[in-house]
Amino acid sequence: MTRPVAAYTDIVDLDPAPGVALLEQSGFEVRILDDGSPADIIAQAADAQALLIGYAPVTAQVIEALPRLRVVATQSAGVDTVDVAACAAHGVEVMNVPGAATEEVASHALAMTLSLLRGLPMLDREVRAGRWDGSRERLHRLSEVTVGVLGLGRIGRAYASAVRPLVDRVVAYDPLASPPPGVEAMSLDEVVAAATVLSLHLPLTEKTRHLLDRDRLGAMPAGSFVVNVARGALIDSEALREALDSGHITAAALDVLEHEPPRPNDPLVAHPRTVVTPHAAYLSPASARDYVVLQARNVVTFFAERANHEHDTASFSASPTRQETSS
Structure with a gap:
């Protein structure tokens, strides 16, 4: 046979x-x-x-x-x-x-969130460049921060539950799932407008492609942060680069990009206000x-x-x- x-x-x-x-x-x-x-x-x-x-x-x-x-x-x-x-x-x-890899990816997003809020990547670069001065970075007290979560599948729920005890407020959007205890459900645009840190945990579909576009990035609070461990094309890369250049978005932590591996001289990889890992959040x-x-x-x-x-x-x-x- x-x-x-x-x-x-x-x-x-x-x-x-x-x-x-x-x-x-x-x-x-x-x-x-x-x-x-x-x-x-x-x-x-x-x-x-x-x-x-x-x-x-x-x-x-x-x-x-x-x-x-x-x-x-x-x-x-x-x-x-x-x-x-x-x-x-x-x-x-x-x-x-x-x-x-639910635990690994949620942990990776949490680590990225905390590192951005406390400015660790940027402070590290300052020291290595010979500048012993942290006053130029906008550092946050965690108990005053609102974290926004887009997508409440396994990873989104695990991330929301992990970050909730550390910050003032966690708000979330998912049209198909209810939030875990202590997390507030909101509309997509309400979450975007409220989030000091916006963390993406959505699948990539035609409806979610470039969900975080120029308009939505512009609707985020001035000086906010973006974390993406889901799919690179959820974010309009050019719009994110513009928002980083203007300072409207303070920094972004990305485990995924629209083009992987990145093209030579990818502007987000080269940007001084990004932290990029090589689609490795799932690894252990x-x-x-x-x-x-x-x-x-x-x-x-x-x-x-x-x-x-x-x-x-x-x-x-x-x-x-x-x-x-x-x-």
Whole structure:
């Protein structure tokens, strides 16, 4: 009997070995492709039933070229590199890993928030430049700060709960979720207008792309801060650069950018009022293990449930004949 094929389209920065082992133990033939481009996937995985992706684009062209494909498993909470509509049209399931690094990403956002409010990155640069004077930075007393949270999924809720005891007020917007205890629900524009620090925890969709645009950045309080550990395209990069240049936004901490890795001379990476980390908020030894194992387990579980469903359907279809025989 031919084993089902599971193909890793691209290896980013996590060791796939635990996932490969789990898949092989479950009866899959596992392939690791060369570069994860659409052409590479079509050429090397035309017979694949499962794709396990890092950042590889799974386009409609790819889906149409893989007639046996049944599931696409991401190695992240996001699915924005997958043409979900095309998958649905071809009966392909899309599975993500929503909880593997909740603690890590929420902690990263919290660390960024505190470092901005106390001016740590800018003060460090001042000292290294030979200036022993912190009076030029606008430093904040935490008990007088309002933190705004956009998005109350697992990470947004964890971040809001973690920052709440440290600051005066936490306000949040999410049209689909209620806030955790001690956090006030507001409209999107009310949160933007109230926040000393605005932290983004939303998925990237056509509706949320450039959600923080020139107008919304302008509506934030003068001297406020932006933290983004979600998706770079939630923010209009040019508008943010302008707001930083003018001083309306004091500083921004970004774990994600619109273009990753950044283009040469990216103005936000080079800006003296930004802190940029390389899309690393999710990383720890524990999360690295969980992302890989849970991604592979999603594939194994999908095919096990599919096999059980087919077995149950076959049994159900046969049952009237057995009943007629016994009656």
